[in-house]
Amino acid sequence: MATHCNPSLGLSEEVVAQLCNPPHGQSSAPLDTDLWLALKLYLLNPLEATYEANCTAILCHSPHTNLQSYYRTTHLILKITGIESVIHHMCMNLCITYTSPFLNLKACPMCSELQYNQFRLCLSRGKEWIAHQEFHTIPVGPQLQALYHELESAVQAYYLCEERECILSEINRMGCLDKYSDILHGTDLIEAFQDVHIGEDDIVLMFSIDGTQLYVIKVSAC
Ligand SMILES: [Zn+2]
Numbered sequence: 569m570a571t572h573c574n575p576s577l578g579l580s581e582e583v584v585a586q587l588c589n590p591p592h593g594q595s596s597a598p599l600d601t602d603l604w605l606a607l608k609l610y611l612l613n614p615l616e617a618t619y620e621a622n623c624t625a626i627l628c629h630s631p632h633t634n635l636q637s638y639y640r641t642t643h644l645i646l647k648i649t650g651i652e653s654v655i656h657h658m659c660m661n662l663c664i665t666y667t668s669p670f671l672n673l674k675a676c677p678m679c680s681e682l683q684y685n686q687f688r689l690c691l692s693r694g695k696e697w698i699a700h701q702e703f704h705t706i707p708v709g710p711q712l713q714a715l716y717h718e719l720e721s722a723v724q725a726y727y728l729c730e731e732r733e734c735i736l737s738e739i740n741r742m743g744c745l746d747k748y749s750d751i752l753h754g755t756d757l758i759e760a761f762q763d764v765h766i767g768e769d770d771i772v773l774m775f776s777i778d779g780t781q782l783y784v785i786k787v788s789a790c
Contacts, residue, residue: 655705
């Protein structure tokens with residue numbers, strides 16, 4: 569079972585606190601039009617450089633627009649959603665991430681490439697420890713919690729609870745379902761509803777995978 573208490577997991581204290589103590593009601597104060605514009609630009613521009621380029625173009629046209637920096641908008645989104653990426657350093661050749669047994673290594677055990685950029689390290693006289701490569705993980709817990717911040721997505725997330733009730737009451741009355749027409753009508757899920765492994769307040773995360781590479785160097789026929 570995943571746990572947020574593992575220090576190598578990398579979630580900030582703020583996010584762990586929010587995960588354990590979900591906010592109730594509206595998550596944030598209403599945003600002004602400039603902040604909305606900054607959020608839209610952030611979502612449309614995956615790169616900081618294109619975000620800043622768009623901001624410059626907008627400011628040329630409308631100099632009084634108050635557009636904040638990419639960094640500040642990133643923090644605003646974190647504050648609103650509670651979602652942040654967990655960053656781990658990784659080998660520049662993508663062999664490993666520096667977690668668990670590799671956490672304290674300074675070089676890749678597979679290809680021997682060093683973890684940190686030695687040029688930057690020398691240039692800064694040992695002050696700038698910049699990894700060659702980073703791996704970002706966006707944990708699912710805060711993403712699920714964020715679904716409950718807005719009424720519309722909260723109502724959609726409530727679908728499981730409502731359908732669970734319908735399924736259980738129909739089976740109690742009829743012994744089985746009249747129609748099996750929903751992904752929640754599978755035998756495994758119905759059994760989990762009946763023995764309360766999935767209760768009325770639970771969130772169910774389903775995972776389906778296809779086309780897995782089963783061998784390192786062989787193209788899988790699956
Ligand atoms: Zn490597």
